[in-house]
Amino acid sequence: MKNPRPQHGKRGPRPRQLVTLRDIAREAGVSASTVSRIINGTVKVSDELTASVEAAIAKHDFRPDAAARGLALGRTFTIGVLSQAIDSPFYAEGLRGVERRLLAAGYAALFMSGNWNVADEERCMRKFIDHGVDGIIMFSGCLDNAAVKDFGKRCPIVMTGRHLPVAHTYSLPIKDRLGATLAMRHLIGLGHRRIAFIAGSETHPDALERLAGYLEALQEARIPFDPRLVVRGDWREEGGLIATTQLLEAGRAFTAVFCVNDQTAHGAYLALFRHGLKVPDDVSVVGFDDLPSSSYSLPPLTSVRQSVRVLGERAAEAVLALVAGRRPKVESPPVELVVRDSTRRL
Amino acid sequence: MKNPRPQHGKRGPRPRQLVTLRDIAREAGVSASTVSRIINGTVKVSDELTASVEAAIAKHDFRPDAAARGLALGRTFTIGVLSQAIDSPFYAEGLRGVERRLLAAGYAALFMSGNWNVADEERCMRKFIDHGVDGIIMFSGCLDNAAVKDFGKRCPIVMTGRHLPVAHTYSLPIKDRLGATLAMRHLIGLGHRRIAFIAGSETHPDALERLAGYLEALQEARIPFDPRLVVRGDWREEGGLIATTQLLEAGRAFTAVFCVNDQTAHGAYLALFRHGLKVPDDVSVVGFDDLPSSSYSLPPLTSVRQSVRVLGERAAEAVLALVAGRRPKVESPPVELVVRDSTRRL
DNA sequence: GTGAGATCTGCAACCGGTTTCACAAGACTG
């Protein structure tokens, strides 16, 4: 005699499957294989049987068990998405894009945050593998290439930012340098010569490239580089606040600030505000990323826009292609400068 | 003769499991059950065998297949988390809290966005079920009670905001009304009498409760309610901008604005700015939620704080308890008013 | 009427773990 299925709360963790494919098969008077075929539409089944099976499915609101299907099929229809912090407005935009695209394809996303440190990133990646994701999207992580390559052996990976020539891996570059020069040319075109730069972390590739763009634009305009106008931030408001305060208190003369990203610019705003300086009357400010909130800052911020949301969508597109065994054919979204009210002609 | 395992890109979607538990067993000269027991520590196994099995595991970097384990165990160690939008700074904070707590417990989170509409929410919930999540966290959804109850039959649910008396369901109320009265009392205490309110959507329970708090505080102070001072927003910057502009252009006299949330307040800021009004000199503004960015708005925003991150952590705590068959013992985080520079005495 | 071909369906073997149960060996008791 078969013992009854374990009930909910007691010991059995889940009530297992309430109703299984074989239950449906029995009820409809067919075999399990037929039910499976009808659900997946893999082979033509007579209308008669289809109808009776569908009736049984509807009656019990049957949904095939994900784990069982995953086991049989060898895929879980889940993609791991690694960002640095889910509550960073920058990454959030990207995740949004990823989510949309994946959902449309019937995939779900497992989001995890690397917190800007290697150990956490590694842990996340490991967890992705353990959860059996079909693919991984990495938003410009700090994991070294060898490690990524290693994970790449277990499942396809799409990276934004970095380029990595590994099989079953795809890279979606971010046009950091170009974006930075756009911002700088804008300021220079308005007559600014003393332009400060609030940088990101010293190791992050995106940060380095943006700095490179800053330098390139200066050189292009034959403006001598003054290292005292470059201060390190931390990608966040706080860093921008501290760095700008530092510049101001050190008495550095500057008429404009280019910030490595919008959050930094918001911090800079506050520092300027506290020192009684007005944007753009006293100092012009340009950001990078064009966060949604930036069009609501006071004054609305001029910023470099490379839609992170679109980047996310494309990354999702690419990872789906990899999973399906196709070669992805997607490009990074275009970069442009969005001019608002935080910059003015000298 | 056994045919070789399918290779990566070609036909088989995934390379299946590179190395299985039975492979390890064979290599270590033991049975599969022993390996399983060693991995999970369910039963004591002799040190000798343990050592040789662990060696084999390490050698091949073996990781048990999630789908297979999920099938056998009846759980997937995955929790579905429904918010309205992953890129909303409000929800992002909550998701962050959820993520932390779940990760610590070895669970992963499947995040999905309901986009403030019932159809999407329902679709998300269905997807959660299809993916076999062990539990669900809903951040104040708009799904009706009956539907939630229905999903509750399939897996445990924790809701924030709403209260729902259903088995295997737990609610974590948000102290909307109390928070709103705190904000209002602050303004009234500063001498304001003409206080506008920018509301949220008309149906959302949180929005209604905050409105109720607004009314309650007015009544408490014996200030007559002027319906023309209440305008509907949409929880976002844009709604705040439009609503405030409307108030200003209709020539309504007011000395303070209480906004249903911080994003709305940021929109209000911009509207006031565009009309040449200064905060707090001309108009005082109070928000709700105390988003991280609010301490960087100009001027820094006075706001009601009920840590959404902590709320997320507690929700995660609760859902883990439910999954384990325990009764959750968690409470909503406290509410307090954070006074910054956007309000002044009349 | 029979054979070839096409179409539909069921059996049974898988996917890769976990767990019940039985059994063997060692530890204790009397």
Added chain:
DNA sequence: CAGTCTTGTGAAACCGGTTGCAGATCTCAC
């Protein structure tokens, strides 16, 4: 030294889907 109790291990049966293969039925042509 027989008998009971513990303890460690393996064989085999699950979990709930998918799918290769073979057999059944039906069509059509000669």
